[in-house]
Amino acid sequence: MTIHYQGTPQQLFWKGSPYDIVFDAESIQQKLKETDKPCYVMKDFRGRIGVSNTGELVSEGRGLQVLAIANPMTASQLGDSSFREDYNLGLAYKTGAMANGIASEELVIAIGKANLLGSFGAAGLVPSRVLQAIERIQENLPHQTYAFNLIHSPVEAALESGAVALFLEKGIRVVEASAFLALTEHIVHYRVAGLDQDANGKIQIKNKVIAKISRKEVAIHFMQPAPESFLKSLLEKGKITALQAELARKVPMADDITVEADSGGHTDNRPLVALLPIIIQLRDELQLKYQFAQKIRIGAAGGISTPASALAAFMMGAAYVVTGSVNQACIEAGTSEHVRKLLQTVASTDVMMAPASDMFEMGVELQVLKRGTLFGPRAKKLYDYYKQYQSIDEIPLDERLKIEQQIFRKPLEQIWQDCIEFFEKRDPEQIERAKDNPHRKMALIFRWYLGLSSNWANAGTSDRAADYQIWCGPSMGAFNDWVKGSFLEPYQNRKVAEVAEQIMHGAAYLYRIQTLKMQGLTFPLEMEHYLPVQQIEAAITD
Numbered sequence: 001m002t003i004h005y006q007g008t009p010q011q012l013f014w015k016g017s018p019y020d021i022v023f024d025a026e027s028i029q030q031k032l033k034e035t036d037k038p039c040y041v042m043k044d045f046r047g048r049i050g051v052s053n054t055g056e057l058v059s060e061g062r063g064l065q066v067l068a069i070a071n072p073m074t075a076s077q078l079g080d081s082s083f084r085e086d087y088n089l090g091l092a093y094k095t096g097a098m099a100n101g102i103a104s105e106e107l108v109i110a111i112g113k114a115n116l117l118g119s120f121g122a123a124g125l126v127p128s129r130v131l132q133a134i135e136r137i138q139e140n141l142p143h144q145t146y147a148f149n150l151i152h153s154p155v156e157a158a159l160e161s162g163a164v165a166l167f168l169e170k171g172i173r174v175v176e177a178s179a180f181l182a183l184t185e186h187i188v189h190y191r192v193a194g195l196d197q198d199a200n201g202k203i204q205i206k207n208k209v210i211a212k213i214s215r216k217e218v219a220i221h222f223m224q225p226a227p228e229s230f231l232k233s234l235l236e237k238g239k240i241t242a243l244q245a246e247l248a249r250k251v252p253m254a255d256d257i258t259v260e261a262d263s264g265g266h267t268d269n270r271p272l273v274a275l276l277p278i279i280i281q282l283r284d285e286l287q288l289k290y291q292f293a294q295k296i297r298i299g300a301a302g303g304i305s306t307p308a309s310a311l312a313a314f315m316m317g318a319a320y321v322v323t324g325s326v327n328q329a330c331i332e333a334g335t336s337e338h339v340r341k342l343l344q345t346v347a348s349t350d351v352m353m354a355p356a357s358d359m360f361e362m363g364v365e366l367q368v369l370k371r372g373t374l375f376g377p378r379a380k381k382l383y384d385y386y387k388q389y390q391s392i393d394e395i396p397l398d399e400r401l402k403i404e405q406q407i408f409r410k411p412l413e414q415i416w417q418d419c420i421e422f423f424e425k426r427d428p429e430q431i432e433r434a435k436d437n438p439h440r441k442m443a444l445i446f447r448w449y450l451g452l453s454s455n456w457a458n459a460g461t462s463d464r465a466a467d468y469q470i471w472c473g474p475s476m477g478a479f480n481d482w483v484k485g486s487f488l489e490p491y492q493n494r495k496v497a498e499v500a501e502q503i504m505h506g507a508a509y510l511y512r513i514q515t516l517k518m519q520g521l522t523f524p525l526e527m528e529h530y531l532p533v534q535q536i537e538a539a540i541t542d
Helices: 025-033 081-087 105-113 127-140 157-170 185-192 216-222 228-236 242-248 272-290 307-315 337-343 375-388 397-408 412-426 429-434 438-459 462-467 475-483 496-517 533-541
Strands: 013-015 039-043 049-052 056-058 064-070 093-095 117-120 147-151 174-178 195-197 203-205 208-213 256-260 297-301 321-323 351-355 365-369
Touching (some): 025 496, 064 496, 081 297, 093 496, 105 496, 117 127, 117 174, 127 147, 147 185, 157 185, 195 242, 216 256, 228 242, 256 272, 307 321, 321 496, 365 375, 375 397, 375 438, 375 462, 397 438, 412 429, 438 462
Parallel strands (some): 117 147, 174 208, 297 321
Antiparallel strands (some): 013 056, 039 049, 195 203, 351 365
């Protein structure tokens, strides 16, 4: 079985060595995979369709008739070249900052050593734990680029301000800003404190911001200069200089905007094909208005887990792609073997929305795994109680006993004492605000379960397996379907840099296939899909 042709031949002829033309399926696929070389498809004098990566094209004279042409297009050419240059990367590829250290030091280091951009999942971690990660990553990646997550914390502002102070102190030059509903003085402080001028007066942006958004109304804040009110406040507090305030009026709040579609964790479940063009158009409108020296780049996240989804994002105009759920199933992720083993079995429909711990009172939800865990239904039940009752004392006794026995496994008053001990170390103001507010007290008690459930999953706490909160999007199922039967199917073989390389090189391969198909070629099914290399070799052998 080989390729077929039903198009209009090129008005060109191929000249070269006949030994460089291949006609059998195995050799043709090898030629197609060499995306760093041109691909010429021609018909020989016997009517056979062959492929070569060498030779030259002429418009007249003797030679084989050319049917289709594909220019070189490697994985390193996909996306925006300035994104790769600014962050010193080999590919326009980034791993997302899965909270609670799931995007671990090991993950970020592995990605960084592969000349890709990783973001440490600092959200939800205490400052001492974040400091530990900073020191280890800086030691192991002295010359590579990496990022740290700065998550908006509307109910725990001290965490956000403390993270910014730590990042500035330790010279963290890239942050991934996520879950922001609007700008805060803290993120503005980080951005503006890194502004300077060179000898020629050119603005130097030392503190880069990659903002993750899923709504126009949030994106617009990061696509404009910092608000004057925040600049004035920071100046008065002596946190920035007058020069930095002036420079801040000439640059946007973010260098890059990651458009987050349907994904694991915090998500609006928006389809990428609708959301990405909207944000790109918004960026272009604001660029015309402000005329920034460096145009903001727009990346794509949510649903990126296969070569096809990555290529689709690039073809829609994404400057880079971001993966999340698939990395959690890799061996470097800061989660348990139980979770990794479970994730390798997930289908795209095995997910659901559940209340988020960090924005519980606001009714914000995140996407989690529903297969193999009861967390989702139980968390929804707790939020229903929060909406229905004003205090834990109002909950009917039989319902309260069910909660204590099945979910908390402790009396709720004992859980409250645990909350007091926890927040006295983390953010004492939370307890003060709850002393005369029984509804607030109920929220903190319920957040105890929502907060610890992700820790249980990460640690692999065996007696709490039914309560694991595992952030996961449908892309995990798409990845599992893609790698089925390959060396990447067993979770023990999944390395984060290997997954990145396979996705990106696969996207380049599919670009070539689609380019040739649009010129009239028809390929056997095994050629139309990029499979992890070892599976391709096995398929050819079979």
